[in-house]
Structures are given as structure tokens and as C-alpha cells.
Amino acid sequence: MSKAIEGAAMLAGAVGMGAAAFFDPALVGSPYYDKLMASLAIGGISMEAGAIASALLSNRGQNITTRQPAAYRQIIRGTQRVGGVTVYQSTTGSSHDQYNFIIVLSGHEVDALENLYLDGRQVHWLGSGPGYSVRNGVGFGGVADNNTYTGPDGQHYNFGGTGHSGIYCEARWGDQADGDVISGMTANDPQWAAVGSRSPYLGGCCYIYLKIEYNPNVFPSAPEIRLTVRGKNNIFDPRTSTYAFTNNWALQVADVIADPTWGLGDATVYTDPGANAQLVAAANICDEQVTLAGGGTESRYCCDYVCDAGIGPGDVLDTMMPGAAGRLSRIGGGWYIWPAAWTAPSFTFDKSALTGPMTWTQNRSLRDLYNRVRGTYIAPNYPYNVAGNLYDSNGWYNGGLQNNFPFAFQPTNFPEYAEDVRHGFASDAWLEDDSGVEGAWSSATTYSVGDVVIYSGGIWKSLQASNTNQTPNAAGSTWWAAGAAYLPKELALRTTLSVSQAQRVAKITLLRNRQQGSGTFSMSLAAWQMQPCDVMSFSFPELNWTNKALEVVSTHFRVEAGASEGEAPAVRIDLGVQETDSSVYTWTPSTDELTPYDLPAGAGPSTSPRAPSDPTSLTVTGNAYVVSTDGVTVVPRLALSWGAPPDAITTQIQIQHAVHASGNWVDDGTVSVAQTAAYITNGIVAGTYYDVRIRSLRSTTGATGNWVEVDNTLAAAPNSLQSSYSINPQFPLTQPTATSIAVASTAATFGSTTVNYAARTLTIPTPSSPTWYYVTIADSAQQGESGSPTLAATASTSTSLVGVQGNTYLGAILALPGGSATQILAGGWPAPQTVQVQ
Incomplete structure (x- = not known):
């Protein structure tokens, strides 16, 4: 399969740009064609098989406010927390204790400004008076109130005052007229006034004026400035023929294609009848309400993204596609947008429709296969609870949603998706399959060298021929704790704010990959009515297919010369197809959705992260002494070995020991989960019996598994050599x-x-x-x-x-x-x- 169809981009295409020009000659002469190719070249993008290949993803937009002599303008889609670019600042006041900032947030008009944060502390407004205004139902600006609030680390703060003695902010949203200036800024600094033909009104840009009074107790140094912004508000919705703010994924993608300033400038996504009809269907899919395990619903696919004008439109599209496991095609004269959703077969064929040889590959190569999907989304939550600074390292506490810390809207791990026990399956069958497991170990079976079995939750490989009735054990010589073949796929969902949406996308990404069969069919012109993302039922008795669901991923039109002189040329359609199934797109919240703690979401909020699986088959050897480098000292120690935990979330193994039956456990630290052996040396005395235990640890959340314990092991070692006797x-x-x-x-x-x-x-x-x-x-x-x-x-x-x-x-x-x-x-x-x- 083309690289362009791999992974996050998944931009299935009917034809490449050259083939598109063949079917649409006007394309070559259009300004759009030159603009597209230029933007793709600048962004490091190429077009292959009609799809945009993987692009560079280095530009994330402004995360914090900076000052630059020349900066790209920011583009904000949906809701994001951003910094800006300080284009002007000054110090005024009789004591030079007023700091004035003009900060540009975007290069376009925005829908609203929701919040302002200074060093992670939300500014709460008086709600009336100079500078305060309500836009699209959201009040912003003016003077900070005089109340005390709890901020990061549980610290209390108060930004208030009367008049202009505290924090003051006033906004322009990008629709200001020529000559407009913020009077609050002009009153403090006359240099900002409009003079003659010069007007610092920053036309078309959303910006704020921020004044901060000098107060070392509140601001020991210049604060970090961030704002929550509801962005671009001129996104067209063909369902209502209106322009407005939206975070609908399909409408956002269409806007990137159509926008003449910040996108490709190709309005055919709206004007082409077929493309427009598909856009309407795609927007409806994105707006479908999905039930959440914890209660309520959310839209199926949203897009909230910030970047700047230095990133090419192709790169923007490539970043947005994974948020809906989406695909994009240029067909005829229009762009077709598909968010991930099941499409029932709309065509039926059998082998009689074939006009030439077909190719079929039943399985993917190991390098293209994965059995779990993990990655990050943009978590808008904050980790502090107003009752007392309780949080975890993922930034979650008991379902809290108060966005008042400096690291909100930052990449955060979403729960890994695999078809495993925690998602309601009896076992992780794909993991076992990819690990070569032949089945559960049986004492009645004779195993050969290299045979792989499941035993006591671990994966074991036979080390000898005629291996019969030998229980897998790390201390033995007949089996080796081989470990599972974890094949993860990493997703960077940089436009996704919902942890449940991220998991839905992860599941679809995984299940699409496990539909491994793909091929190329040469078919008659009857197949020309299909386009990429259509699904057909295909029957082929030789492969035991009866109405097998095959999704079209590419089409290629060709003309073959006649077999002999005078014979009419033959028209052929080559279809690239991929097997599919409706189960790829099903979603059961009670089993599929997990909390950020990796617990079933239906269980409600919890501060206890999901426990990782336990290590298996712990053995302890007591005579593992070693003679130190001085050649004299004999150091007694215990040797441990175990089987790796049968999951992919364990990061470390914790080790402890105690004198037998004393219960006084001594911590011996942790080792990487990649290790399956360790030594205990600290405090071990020869001739003493010890108890030893280990457990799995997930360092990202602090979650631990159950202790696996071996008791009453004698530490045997020679006496330490004495220098006098x-x-x-x-x-x-x-x-x-x-x-x-x-x-x-x-x-x-x-x-x-x-x-x-x-x-x-x-x-x-x-x-x-x-x-x-x-x-x-x-x-x-x-x-x-x-x-x-x-x-x-x-x-x-x-x-x-x-x-x-x-x-x-x-x-x-x-x-x-x-x-x-x-x-x-x-x-x-x-x-x-x-x-x-x-």
C-alpha cells in the first residue's frame, strides 16, 4: 500500500495530480493548481497516488506568549489555549510601575476570548465597566475582581483592585475598523494613538491590550500569558449556507481546502455537487452524538487546532486527518472528505466482473502490523483540586474540569487501546498471535525447540526437543520467558481535546490495521461507478468469499491496445481494495471507553489508576554470592528472575525483601520492565532466611500491581575473607x-x-x-x-x-x-x- 495511505494521513486518492489533470484538464491552467503545488513544496509535502503523504509536524503554533521582531500569524480553529506575540510594550505611570502589552493572538477574526491566565492563574473579571464586553455569549476583559482564588500548587492569589490599580485587559477580535485603537492603552501610552495615516489598529488580527501593575508579591518576574480562544468564526456550513464558529471536524477540513488566505483556496469542496454532498454527509457524521460511559454525550469528531502561517496547508491537513481517522480524495473536480464511519456495501460483484488477473495479499508484513494503539491528545483539564491540591501526573483529579493551571491544553497520554481483558475480551488474542503463541501449555503435549505457549499469564518458548511435562519455569532449563511481541502504533492527536474521542479513533485505527487483506482487481467499466471509500460485496468461491466486504482505496483508469491490428482498444479499471467490516466502527462505551486512569469509564470518577498486570514465575536463588574486586570480601546476595508482566503499561518492577516472617520489608528500588532478573545485596547476611517480593509499577500514574512473593530462601555464601586471624x-x-x-x-x-x-x-x-x-x-x-x-x-x-x-x-x-x-x-x-x- 502507498505510504500516503499509511497511518494518520490515510488520504485515499482516486488519482494523482497528473491523473487528475488528465480527467480535469482545466486543473493544470488554474491558479489553484500552482498554489497547491507551491504550498505542498514549501510544506515538504508530495502527492502520491492522489493522497497527501506524511508531512513534517514541527510547527505547533504559539504555546506561550513571546516577543519577536517578525512572526508568523497564528491560525486558531475550534477552541485552544494559546500564547501570542507581543508586538508592543511599554512602561508608564508616575513611578513607571505600569507594564503595557499589545499581544496579537491570531491573524484572523475570532469568535470569542474565554479566559486569560497569568502564570497559570485565571483572571476573573468584575463583569462590568471599561474594557469589559460580551461577545457571542462570553464576557471578557476589563478589571480583575478582588476575590481570592486557588491556583497551581494550591496557592491562593488575588488579582483585584479598584479602577486600574490591578489587572486590566481589553480585546479586539479581528473585525475592528481602520483607525480603531484601544482607548485604555492610548490613555496610558499616547504612542499607541492613531496619528495621520498611521494607525496601529492591527487590522484583521485578534489582539489584546494588557496592563499589569508592578507587584513583586504577585509577579516576581514577567508572567507567562495565555488565553483560551474560540477561534476562526467564518467557517462555511453547506447544510445551512452560513458562516460561523464551529469545531466540526469535516467543516474544518473543508475550510482548510477552501480558505483563500490560510488554505488551498479551492472552493470546489463546496461547489462540486458530489464533493458538497459528501461534505454534508461528513459533517452530519461528525455531529452525531456519542453516549459517554460516565453520562451525557459528545459529538463524534471535533477539531480544535492552532498553528501559524509558516506551516503549509498540506501539513495542516495531514495533522487534522488523524483526529477522525479521516481520509481525503481529489475525485474529478472536487475534494471528498470522509471521517471514519461504517459504509454499508453499495455495490455487488463477483468474479465475472474481473477482466484480468487479480492480486491478493492475505496478511500484512510484521513491520506494518500492530496490536495496540497508544498516543497523546490535547488535554484541556487541570490537575489541581480546589479542595486541596490533589492531582495525578496525567493532570486529572476525580473528573475535575477547572482549567486554571499552566499546563492545560498540553499533550497527554490517552488510555492505550487493545482488544484485551480490560476492554472486555477474554484474552489479548492478537498479541498472542503476533507473539507466535500456539496455545496454552499442556502437560500432555510434547513441544519442540521454539514452540511458544501461554502459561500462568506469561509467554514461554521451549528450549529443548521432546519437551514433555516440563512446567514453564524461569529457574529451569527447558523453557525461556520469551515475553510478548508488543507492536504499538503511536498516534499524535493534536486536534483532539476529548479523551473518549481519542480512544474511539485509536480503536478504529487498530481494527482497520487488523483487517489485513488487500489486493488489486482488474474490473470492467461497471466498476467505474465506484470511488474511494465505497464498499462493495464481492463473491469469489476459489477464496471462499461470499459477499466479502471490500473497501475501495484507489482507482486507476487505463486503456489497453487491441490484441491484434484493427481490434478495438480495451478499457480497464484497476481497483485497489482493502477488506473491511462493520465491527471496526462499533463503539460500546461500557467496555471500550476507559478513564485517564485506564479504568472502565462507567465506574465513575476514581483516584485509583488501573493496576498493571503482575510479573509471573518469580524464582529466588540464595547462593548467588560474589567475591569483590579486592579478592577478599565475599558479598552474599539473592538472585531473582521472573516472567515479564503480560501487558504493555508496566514501566518498572519494584523489589523488596525482608528477614523471613519478620514483615519488615526493605525496599530495593525498581528496575526497568525490560529486565527480568535482578540481585538483592543490601543487608543480606549469609546463613539468614529471607522473603522476597516484586510487583509491577506504572510510573506515569503510580499505579501498582499485586505483590508476587517467594518466602524462606537461605542466603548461602562463604565467610567474608578476614585480613587477620x-x-x-x-x-x-x-x-x-x-x-x-x-x-x-x-x-x-x-x-x-x-x-x-x-x-x-x-x-x-x-x-x-x-x-x-x-x-x-x-x-x-x-x-x-x-x-x-x-x-x-x-x-x-x-x-x-x-x-x-x-x-x-x-x-x-x-x-x-x-x-x-x-x-x-x-x-x-x-x-x-x-x-x-x-
């Missing part, structure tokens, strides 16, 4: 013959631990003169021997082993040519001490 008897060495040194049974005490070394006889060459021999036993773990000698002992004329870590020094003896040594040196570590012969 004593031996008993102090002189365990004798020389019974000229060629031997006898070592008596010896006890060595290392710290509080005493070990034993067995008696043994070491052979030496007959000394020609009295010679010192130094005797050591190699005991790297300082564990001693039991019964018979098992450790290597050395009698050497060199002192190289004396004082070396891991060797127990027993002493030195002056061996004589005839035997019976007359002088010995005491044992112990460090170096030996000289003693007198008795």
Missing part, C-alpha cells in the same frame, strides 16, 4: 625426617568463625644446610576442611605466599639436613613473628 596450636609444624614436614591438625579463627585444617605430611628435598620453609594452605573462601585434607598445602623456601589474600599461613620451620628442626616461626597473617627455640 589466629591458629591453634600456634606451632603446628615438625620435621620428623630429613625429607618431610609434618603438619598437625590445626584450627584457624577468622573473626568469629573457626575452621579446621586436617593433618598432613609435606615432602621436601633433603636440605644441605639449615633452610627455612614457609607453609601455607590455599583457602580462598576461608572455609577450612572437614575430615581429610582437601585443600592444597605448600611448603616453600620463598615467602611469596606469606600475607597473600586467600592463603592461610601456618608458620615457618628451619629444616635441618638430619631432620628435627630446632627453630620455628609462628603462624598467622600478616607476616610471621620469630620465636625462640625451647
Whole structure:
């Protein structure tokens, strides 16, 4: 399938621009054609198979107010919270304590200004007097009232005052006449007055005058300035033949195409009869009321978007399409707009309609397949509760909707959609299918190397042939906790303000992808009556198809020369088709819709986010000690291994341990969910029994799963090596013959631990003169021997082993040519001490 039909753009096309020119020759000579191609080139857009391919999405419009010498004008569609561009500012007043700002918000007329926020704190107006006005039912501006409100972090604030001693704001909405200036600004700063032919009225732009009195207790520094704006108010609705403000997705898309200033300037979306009829149908679909699980309804597809004039119209369309899982085609002379909705088959064909070979691909390649959809929408909510600063990291508290914090209208994760247990399914069948799962593990089945099964909620791969009745276990050698093949699709729904709308789009995006079959059919002219997004019923016995629903994604008209001279040419229609089903577009709020906490929306508001799935098959090994880099210290530790949690929302695994049955749990931190093994070292003492537990953690919300626990594991490790010790008897060495040194049974005490070394006889060459021999036993773990000698002992004329870590020094003896040594040196570590012969 063409890249242009991939993912968010989904702009199915009948023909490319070249083919469009073929069917509509007037297109090439039209100003629209040049403007379209120029705008697409500037925006980094190309047209392929009649569809706009993926575009650069770097421009988001002004999120905060800035000051720039030359800035693009902002375009606001629907409702958005935006900053602006400060085009003029000054300091006035007898004490220079009044700060004046002229801030441009958009390059067009707007419907209304809803709110002003300074450092995230909403300004509440007196509601009357100079500067205050009501536009389209929304009051804005004038003087801030004198009440106290709760703002970010639960801090109280008061912007009020009398007259102009506090906050003052006055607005122009973009319809002001030439020569109009804001008198409040002129009274403070005469430089803003109209002088002769010069008038700073900012024609066609929505802007505000804002005056802030100096008050370091309220504004320690220049405030962040943002406003909630109901934007463009001249969007045409062909159903009523009126121009007005709307956030209807289809009407917004049509406006981008038709607008001669900010769009493509092509009015055929309204004037072409077929395109206009489709636009009416699309607008009606968007206005359909969808029941919400928590009560009430909302429009099916809305569009609320801000960008600036530096972004090409093609890029704007590409950004808007995902908000309704929408598609767009240029057919004949008009633009056709389709929001996602089920279209029942309107044509019926069978194989007799085929005039040539057909191609059919049953499955997508793995790289094009996904089994869950996640992403972001623009959350208009705020995270603070007026009762006491209670919030979560997603910006939600108990369904609160008060928009008075600086990070509202920011990208926020919507609940991931998958056909899994939390959405009412018995299991995540697509995840299992993509992971190669053959079924649930059975003790009666013989598995081969590489077979994949489900066991205890985890996915396991067989590591051996003839694998029968071997329970999957991370501690064993017959199975490996393979983990699930999570294949996520990321959506950036930058025009969507509703978390439920985002989830509806996510479901449609996922289910369209799981309708994997696609192909190309060569058909007779009877198929020419179909256009992209039409659905036909097709019967083909060879593939066991009976009235299979196929959606048209592209059409191609071609003429073939006759097979022989004089034979008339043949006309062929090549259709690109994709299987589809009505289930793609069904929506059941009670199971499909989740709250931002990933809980069923029908359960009502909740502060408890959905718990992630638990890790599986925890095993704990107690003898996982390690010798430190000094070669002396033995560090006891516990080794943990587990199966990955069977979901995609877990981000970390939390680990704790306690002395067995004590209940005094010690936190050992977290590891990434990508890890399935860890060690516990902190506070572990050899010879002690421990309880260990782990659980899943979702760091974005703080939600945790259930503890998975393994109890009563013995921490086994050698004693830590000691740098000093004593031996008993102090002189365990004798020389019974000229060629031997006898070592008596010896006890060595290392710290509080005493070990034993067995008696043994070491052979030496007959000394020609009295010679010192130094005797050591190699005991790297300082564990001693039991019964018979098992450790290597050395009698050497060199002192190289004396004082070396891991060797127990027993002493030195002056061996004589005839035997019976007359002088010995005491044992112990460090170096030996000289003693007198008795």
C-alpha cells in the first residue's frame, strides 16, 4: 500500500495530480493548481497516488506568549489555549510601575476570548465597566475582581483592585475598523494613538491590550500569558449556507481546502455537487452524538487546532486527518472528505466482473502490523483540586474540569487501546498471535525447540526437543520467558481535546490495521461507478468469499491496445481494495471507553489508576554470592528472575525483601520492565532466611500491581575473607625426617568463625644446610576442611605466599639436613613473628 495511505494521513486518492489533470484538464491552467503545488513544496509535502503523504509536524503554533521582531500569524480553529506575540510594550505611570502589552493572538477574526491566565492563574473579571464586553455569549476583559482564588500548587492569589490599580485587559477580535485603537492603552501610552495615516489598529488580527501593575508579591518576574480562544468564526456550513464558529471536524477540513488566505483556496469542496454532498454527509457524521460511559454525550469528531502561517496547508491537513481517522480524495473536480464511519456495501460483484488477473495479499508484513494503539491528545483539564491540591501526573483529579493551571491544553497520554481483558475480551488474542503463541501449555503435549505457549499469564518458548511435562519455569532449563511481541502504533492527536474521542479513533485505527487483506482487481467499466471509500460485496468461491466486504482505496483508469491490428482498444479499471467490516466502527462505551486512569469509564470518577498486570514465575536463588574486586570480601546476595508482566503499561518492577516472617520489608528500588532478573545485596547476611517480593509499577500514574512473593530462601555464601586471624596450636609444624614436614591438625579463627585444617605430611628435598620453609594452605573462601585434607598445602623456601589474600599461613620451620628442626616461626597473617627455640 502507498505510504500516503499509511497511518494518520490515510488520504485515499482516486488519482494523482497528473491523473487528475488528465480527467480535469482545466486543473493544470488554474491558479489553484500552482498554489497547491507551491504550498505542498514549501510544506515538504508530495502527492502520491492522489493522497497527501506524511508531512513534517514541527510547527505547533504559539504555546506561550513571546516577543519577536517578525512572526508568523497564528491560525486558531475550534477552541485552544494559546500564547501570542507581543508586538508592543511599554512602561508608564508616575513611578513607571505600569507594564503595557499589545499581544496579537491570531491573524484572523475570532469568535470569542474565554479566559486569560497569568502564570497559570485565571483572571476573573468584575463583569462590568471599561474594557469589559460580551461577545457571542462570553464576557471578557476589563478589571480583575478582588476575590481570592486557588491556583497551581494550591496557592491562593488575588488579582483585584479598584479602577486600574490591578489587572486590566481589553480585546479586539479581528473585525475592528481602520483607525480603531484601544482607548485604555492610548490613555496610558499616547504612542499607541492613531496619528495621520498611521494607525496601529492591527487590522484583521485578534489582539489584546494588557496592563499589569508592578507587584513583586504577585509577579516576581514577567508572567507567562495565555488565553483560551474560540477561534476562526467564518467557517462555511453547506447544510445551512452560513458562516460561523464551529469545531466540526469535516467543516474544518473543508475550510482548510477552501480558505483563500490560510488554505488551498479551492472552493470546489463546496461547489462540486458530489464533493458538497459528501461534505454534508461528513459533517452530519461528525455531529452525531456519542453516549459517554460516565453520562451525557459528545459529538463524534471535533477539531480544535492552532498553528501559524509558516506551516503549509498540506501539513495542516495531514495533522487534522488523524483526529477522525479521516481520509481525503481529489475525485474529478472536487475534494471528498470522509471521517471514519461504517459504509454499508453499495455495490455487488463477483468474479465475472474481473477482466484480468487479480492480486491478493492475505496478511500484512510484521513491520506494518500492530496490536495496540497508544498516543497523546490535547488535554484541556487541570490537575489541581480546589479542595486541596490533589492531582495525578496525567493532570486529572476525580473528573475535575477547572482549567486554571499552566499546563492545560498540553499533550497527554490517552488510555492505550487493545482488544484485551480490560476492554472486555477474554484474552489479548492478537498479541498472542503476533507473539507466535500456539496455545496454552499442556502437560500432555510434547513441544519442540521454539514452540511458544501461554502459561500462568506469561509467554514461554521451549528450549529443548521432546519437551514433555516440563512446567514453564524461569529457574529451569527447558523453557525461556520469551515475553510478548508488543507492536504499538503511536498516534499524535493534536486536534483532539476529548479523551473518549481519542480512544474511539485509536480503536478504529487498530481494527482497520487488523483487517489485513488487500489486493488489486482488474474490473470492467461497471466498476467505474465506484470511488474511494465505497464498499462493495464481492463473491469469489476459489477464496471462499461470499459477499466479502471490500473497501475501495484507489482507482486507476487505463486503456489497453487491441490484441491484434484493427481490434478495438480495451478499457480497464484497476481497483485497489482493502477488506473491511462493520465491527471496526462499533463503539460500546461500557467496555471500550476507559478513564485517564485506564479504568472502565462507567465506574465513575476514581483516584485509583488501573493496576498493571503482575510479573509471573518469580524464582529466588540464595547462593548467588560474589567475591569483590579486592579478592577478599565475599558479598552474599539473592538472585531473582521472573516472567515479564503480560501487558504493555508496566514501566518498572519494584523489589523488596525482608528477614523471613519478620514483615519488615526493605525496599530495593525498581528496575526497568525490560529486565527480568535482578540481585538483592543490601543487608543480606549469609546463613539468614529471607522473603522476597516484586510487583509491577506504572510510573506515569503510580499505579501498582499485586505483590508476587517467594518466602524462606537461605542466603548461602562463604565467610567474608578476614585480613587477620589466629591458629591453634600456634606451632603446628615438625620435621620428623630429613625429607618431610609434618603438619598437625590445626584450627584457624577468622573473626568469629573457626575452621579446621586436617593433618598432613609435606615432602621436601633433603636440605644441605639449615633452610627455612614457609607453609601455607590455599583457602580462598576461608572455609577450612572437614575430615581429610582437601585443600592444597605448600611448603616453600620463598615467602611469596606469606600475607597473600586467600592463603592461610601456618608458620615457618628451619629444616635441618638430619631432620628435627630446632627453630620455628609462628603462624598467622600478616607476616610471621620469630620465636625462640625451647
